Amino acid sequence: MVKENRLLLKNIHYDDQIDLLAYKSRGGFLGLQKALEKSPAEVIEIVKQSGLRGRGGAGFPTGMKWGFVPSNSGKPVYLVCNADESEPGTFKDRLLMERDPFLLIEGMMIACYAIGSKTGFIYIRGEYQYSHYILTKALQQAYSSKILGKDSELGIDIIIHRGAGAYICGEETALLNSLEGKKGQPRIKPPFPAVKGLYNCPTVINNVETLCAVTRIFEHGVEEYASLGTEKSRGTKLFSVSGIVNKPGVYEVELGVDMVEFLNDICGGLKADPKIVIPGGSSVPALKWSECDGVKLDYESLAAAGTMLGSGGFMVFGQDVSALELALNFSKFYAHESCGQCTPCREGAKWLVEILERVYSRKSYPGDLEKISSLCSQIAGHTICPFGDALVTPILSLMKKFPEDFNFDSFDFQLSSAT
Amino acid sequence: MELISRPFSEEDKTRLIGFFEKIKDLYPDVKSCVMPCLYAGQELVGFISKEVVEEVARLTGLSEAHVIELASFYTMFHLRPVGRYHIQICRTASCYFFGGKQLITFLKDYLGVDEGEVTADGMFSWELVECLGSCGTAPAVAINDRLFEFVSKDDLKNILDEIKIKLPNLNYSVFSNSFSEDFKKYPFSRILSNG
Ligand SMILES: Cc1cc2nc3c(=O)[nH]c(=O)nc-3n(C[C@H](O)[C@H](O)[C@H](O)COP(=O)(O)O)c2cc1C
Ligand code: SF4
Ligand code: FES
Numbered sequence: 001m002v003k004e005n006r007l008l009l010k011n012i013h014y015d016d017q018i019d020l021l022a023y024k025s026r027g028g029f030l031g032l033q034k035a036l037e038k039s040p041a042e043v044i045e046i047v048k049q050s051g052l053r054g055r056g057g058a059g060f061p062t063g064m065k066w067g068f069v070p071s072n073s074g075k076p077v078y079l080v081c082n083a084d085e086s087e088p089g090t091f092k093d094r095l096l097m098e099r100d101p102f103l104l105i106e107g108m109m110i111a112c113y114a115i116g117s118k119t120g121f122i123y124i125r126g127e128y129q130y131s132h133y134i135l136t137k138a139l140q141q142a143y144s145s146k147i148l149g150k151d152s153e154l155g156i157d158i159i160i161h162r163g164a165g166a167y168i169c170g171e172e173t174a175l176l177n178s179l180e181g182k183k184g185q186p187r188i189k190p191p192f193p194a195v196k197g198l199y200n201c202p203t204v205i206n207n208v209e210t211l212c213a214v215t216r217i218f219e220h221g222v223e224e225y226a227s228l229g230t231e232k233s234r235g236t237k238l239f240s241v242s243g244i245v246n247k248p249g250v251y252e253v254e255l256g257v258d259m260v261e262f263l264n265d266i267c268g269g270l271k272a273d274p275k276i277v278i279p280g281g282s283s284v285p286a287l288k289w290s291e292c293d294g295v296k297l298d299y300e301s302l303a304a305a306g307t308m309l310g311s312g313g314f315m316v317f318g319q320d321v322s323a324l325e326l327a328l329n330f331s332k333f334y335a336h337e338s339c340g341q342c343t344p345c346r347e348g349a350k351w352l353v354e355i356l357e358r359v360y361s362r363k364s365y366p367g368d369l370e371k372i373s374s375l376c377s378q379i380a381g382h383t384i385c386p387f388g389d390a391l392v393t394p395i396l397s398l399m400k401k402f403p404e405d406f407n408f409d410s411f412d413f414q415l416s417s418a419t
Numbered sequence: 420m421e422l423i424s425r426p427f428s429e430e431d432k433t434r435l436i437g438f439f440e441k442i443k444d445l446y447p448d449v450k451s452c453v454m455p456c457l458y459a460g461q462e463l464v465g466f467i468s469k470e471v472v473e474e475v476a477r478l479t480g481l482s483e484a485h486v487i488e489l490a491s492f493y494t495m496f497h498l499r500p501v502g503r504y505h506i507q508i509c510r511t512a513s514c515y516f517f518g519g520k521q522l523i524t525f526l527k528d529y530l531g532v533d534e535g536e537v538t539a540d541g542m543f544s545w546e547l548v549e550c551l552g553s554c555g556t557a558p559a560v561a562i563n564d565r566l567f568e569f570v571s572k573d574d575l576k577n578i579l580d581e582i583k584i585k586l587p588n589l590n591y592s593v594f595s596n597s598f599s600e601d602f603k604k605y606p607f608s609r610i611l612s613n614g
Contacts, residue, residue: 012611076447088511088550095610119447126495127551129564129591129598130607136596159445164454164493167549181450181479183492199447242513242554249555249613282512315554321516329512333549 002253002261005228007220007236008212009252012099018134020141023102029147031218035110043114043218050217050225051234056082056170056207057281057311059299062214066204068194069115075201077117080179081108083124083131083208084163084170087281088333089313092238093208095250097124097131100212101138105148105158107211110218112156115204119157123175126164135160167337171385172205174339185339186385209238229255233298237309243316244271255298262297263316272318276398280310282330283390285397286323307397323402327395328356334391342383348375349391356395359406369406372399420491422469423499431463432474438594439478453479453489457496458593466497494548502537502544504582504589506530507561510547513554518571522558523547525572529579542583556609564591565602568609578605 006012016022023029035043048063069077081104085093096104108120124132139158142148148158161179168174169184176198178184197203213235217225229235233255239262242248246268253262259279263270274289279297285307287295295305302309317326335349355372358364376392383389399406427435438459443449456478460471467490476483490496497505508523509515527533530543537544553559556568560575567578581587587601598607 085552086550089513089554090550091552091555091610094552098608098610125552126493127548127561127566130566133591133596133598133607157445161451162454162458164458165495165548166493178454179451180448181453181481181489183488240555242557243517247613248557250610313554315513317512317516326512326516329510329515333511336549 002257002265004251004266005236005254006252007216007225007228008096008103008209008238009100009250011103012095014099017099017101018137018141020102020138020145020147027219028102029106031215032106032109032113035113035218040114040116043110046222047114047214047217050222051229051232052210052213052217052225053233053299054207055209055213055237055312057087057283059309062206062210065194065206066111066115068192069202069204070195071116073195073202076119077115078198078201078203079108079112079115079117079120080172080175080198080203080205081120081122081208081211082170082172082175082205083122083128084167084175085128085208085311086125086167086170087283087311087313088330089240089242089278089281089315090311091240092250092312094128094131095238096208096212097128098134101135102142103212103215104135104208105138105142107213107215108158109148109154109156110214111204111206111211113154115202117204118155119159121179121198122158122160123169123179124160124162125169126162132160132162166339167333168339168385168387171387174385175205176203183339185341186387188384230296230298230300232300233309237297237312239297239312239314241267241314241316244274244318245269245316246271253297256296256301259292259295259297270316270318272320274316275319275321276315276317276323276326276402278307278313278315278317278394280308281313282315282333282394284308284310285393286326286401288401323398323405324356324360324407327398328353328360330394331356331391334387338387338391342388344379345383345388345391348379348388351375352391352395362407364407369399420487420498422472422487423466425464425466425468425470427464427470427474434594435459435463435471435474436478450479450481453481453486454493455593457486457490457493461496462590462593466500500537500541502542503586504543504562506543506545506579507548507551508545509549509551509553509557509559511550511554513550514558517557519558521572522560522570522575525575529576543579553610555613563589565589565598565605566608567605569612 044066052062053059146152166184169178173187174184193203277287331352335353338349340346380389380392456475476486551559560567560570588599
């Protein structure tokens with residue numbers, strides 16, 4: 001029987017989440033206090049030891065990212081919290097922001113201290129008006145209690161900035177452009193944000209969940225945090241679960257729990273006969289239910305199963321959902337959200353929708369399916385940002401695993417360079 | 420794109436300028452104020468009018484062309500008037516396959532207008548939107564700035580019928596960072612309802 005391990009989520013059931021004193025009475029700001037007893041370099045070292053990897057999707061080691069910030073650039077350093085959460089199937093950052101806003105604020109303060117930043121931005125998706133409302137209330141309190149602000153002990157400012165409906169602004173460099181008042185289009189890397197980020201200054205970008213985990217690492221001690229999870233995937237992870245489970249919602253487990261047990265013991269089991277599992281948001285390869293046996297929810301095990309942990313947007317679809325219709329649904333998402341600066345992505349995404357529509361309405365031309373695979377290989381790897389790969393991934397995996405749903409019997413198409 | 424003119428009242432213009440003055444020192448570069456100012460302008464006028472573009476460009480020092488480009492890039496800004504109540508139905512997978520599809524059919528029928536059009540009385544318009552971050556409480560619908568979760572066809576009908584009678588304020592004001600007291604019986608968030 002697997003159980004949740006609510007480390008980040010331990011206080012989400014309190015209704016006084018925007019009351020600073022209540023937060024303190026639950027051990028709030030202990031993590032920050034402990035971090036301040038160390039030097040910034042030591043704080044970075046501790047985050048490295050914790051094994052924490054970015055929870056926004058890419059899984060990059062957080063301590064290492066912080067370590068890339070040059071200490072003597074002579075320019076201000078910025079921290080940016082990525083709260084753009086728009087990956088289909090993902091809603092865990094929303095829960096953290098709505099239910100424990102100070103946890104994020106504290107994590108941002110620790111991060112600012114470590115990287116030598118006086119200014120943190122929270123870039124929050126425009127559709128999260130309510131999360132914005134809660135965070136704004138919490139920030140107001142932090143300012144009036146002089147925990148934040150120029151005249152506070154650390155002199156840190158945190159500014160919350162709203163996006164306005166563009167998935168691509170979740171990509172970190174698109175986010176920076178958007179925050180600078182430009183169109184939210186990704187930049188070519190390098191230079192990496194750690195060196196040349198917001199306003200051309202050194203910048204660290206971290207996901208909401210990552211920063212919340214930082215607070216707990218210091219509050220509980222790095223030994224305790226690092227003892228959770230597996231050897232390579234340390235700590236806990238939030239999963240946003242939707243689809244045919246009996247109890248959809250956000251769950252926090254130690255990395256490495258068994259996927260099927262997770263669904264049965266924690267998510268209340270399945271309502272219907274399962275068919276398709278997507279464990280990490282729409283941009284990761286889909287699994288057939290029969291492939292899920294024995295798969296563990298951690299970076300390595302999911303990679304070995306041919307998919308990814310991604311954002312932890314865990315979707316389960318039943319036998320009544322056709323893989324073709326799902327591929328079409330996702331392809332429309334990507335066609336709508338392409339920022340348009342790379343031709344293969346912009347045009348390819350539109351063509352994919354068109355062809356999938358034809359196949360779906362059973363009006364496809366001979367060779368259409370081959371066209372999809374060749375289009376996909378022209379998109380993946382040929383674009384400025386990973387969106388191009390993300391767009392072909394669900395389509396290719398669904399086609400490969402459920403060829404019967406695409407109205408043809410044997411489908412021997414090669415994944416070629418597309419993956 | 421042809422912009423629509425909707426001259427500001429003196430009061431609205433003063434409010435927009437006041438908003439800009441209040442936020443401009445938060446950012447190292449005033450150009451960062453462009454999106455907040457577009458939100459403010461849209462709240463005052465109802466959409467991004469020619470005058471909003473001109474004023475936001477003047478305040479932020481950006482070209483009007485740039486401001487228009489931004490307003491078209493970000494889907495939450497509207498370059499033409501939308502209904503007094505703008506309904507956004509999530510069309511992404513976790514909603515679509517779990518009740519969302521039926522909501523879309525119902526809504527089209529109920530309003531009698533196509534996506535992007537405004538009803539003759541100016542009350543409603545609707546559009547399909549991508550994942551609203553409420554997949555665990557699907558299907559999700561947003562009306563202006565308020566989110567509704569676990570929305571059945573009947574729920575949606577009741578909500579719309581009630582809107583017609585009560586004309587609630589469902590906006591999130593960027594001036595006060597607050598919601599109105601209207602429609603409080605519908606929770607702001609149901610993310611805790613499961614799990
Ligand atoms: C198309 C695209 C969309 C993304 N969306 C998000 C997002 O909504 N939230 C997020 O935290 N990271 C998102 N990312 C990942 C960010 O680029 C970045 O890796 C992350 O914010 C870094 O924080 P972390 O190391 O704490 O995960 C996205 C990446 C891509 C390519
Ligand atoms: S891959 Fe697509 S989303 Fe990414 S930069 Fe190119 S056009 Fe924009
Ligand atoms: S799919 Fe509709 S809210 Fe996520």
